Amino acid sequence: MTETKTTRRNLLATAGIAVGSWLGDFALAAAPRPTEAVRLRPPGAVEENRFLSVCTRCALCVEACPPQALSLAGPAGGTAVGTPFFRPRETSCDLCSGYDTLKCIDACPTEALLPLARPRDVRIGTARIDTERCFAWTGVSCRACWHACPFPNEAIVFDLRGRAVVDEEACVGCGLCEHACLTEPTSIVVEAPSRAPAAVTQRATTASSA
Numbered sequence: 001m002t003e004t005k006t007t008r009r010n011l012l013a014t015a016g017i018a019v020g021s022w023l024g025d026f027a028l029a030a031a032p033r034p035t036e037a038v039r040l041r042p043p044g045a046v047e048e049n050r051f052l053s054v055c056t057r058c059a060l061c062v063e064a065c066p067p068q069a070l071s072l073a074g075p076a077g078g079t080a081v082g083t084p085f086f087r088p089r090e091t092s093c094d095l096c097s098g099y100d101t102l103k104c105i106d107a108c109p110t111e112a113l114l115p116l117a118r119p120r121d122v123r124i125g126t127a128r129i130d131t132e133r134c135f136a137w138t139g140v141s142c143r144a145c146w147h148a149c150p151f152p153n154e155a156i157v158f159d160l161r162g163r164a165v166v167d168e169e170a171c172v173g174c175g176l177c178e179h180a181c182l183t184e185p186t187s188i189v190v191e192a193p194s195r196a197p198a199a200v201t202q203r204a205t206t207a208s209s210a
């Protein structure tokens with residue numbers, strides 16, 4: 001990393017922490033709760049209330065994302081205004097395909113996005129299948145989600161009747177399946193998680209490697 005980038009990040013981080021803290025106090029007092037649209041956070045995001053308080057709204061993660069999957073919440077986001085999120089149906093997280101690390105986490109200057117040991121440790125959310133609409137569940141052969149999934153045969157498997165099933169333990173919530181689904185609207189949607197267990201896991205990992 002160049003000195004210029006480092007200096008810029010430090011300045012942004014310092015300024016952002018102050019602004020973010022002020023914004024957080026103001027937002028928590030005056031704004032409505034985050035809307036449903038702001039539901040999926042970048043990989044490594046800590047539990048939502050903590051995320052809202054430590055994310056400085058610096059947008060460095062948004063700038064760093066290779067597929068430009070992340071957006072910043074607008075005024076309708078309530079307490080989440082200015083925070084990063086993504087909508088998989090529009091642009092999904094490719095877990096930084098071709099890179100050794102997850103760029104949003106690398107870029108984050110605060111503890112809003114915590115490092116993870118491997119991409120498969122990401123827990124953005126969990127994909128859910130609408131079995132009333134999904135082709136594979138309604139008699140039409142389809143494996144679009146399986147082809148898109150970075151962990152085929154782990155996160156998405158097919159049962160003996162050719163129906164797609166998500167393994168909640170293996171699904172990272174990247175949304176590549178939601179993006180690829182051939183039905184309109186999509187038959188597979190990533191639902192937001194409780195991120196508390198991931199944060200606990202991260203702290204445990206950090207402690208054991210220290």
Ligand code: SF4
Nearest residue numbers: 065093094095096104
């Ligand atoms: S892991 Fe990579 S592709 Fe996914 S949101 Fe972060 S920067 Fe974007």
Ligand code: SF4
Nearest residue numbers: 055056058059061108
């Ligand atoms: S998650 Fe991190 S990098 Fe992204 S806007 Fe918040 S503080 Fe900045």
Ligand code: SF4
Nearest residue numbers: 149171172174175177
């Ligand atoms: S099932 Fe969907 S959200 Fe889960 S890992 Fe596979 S592509 Fe990503």
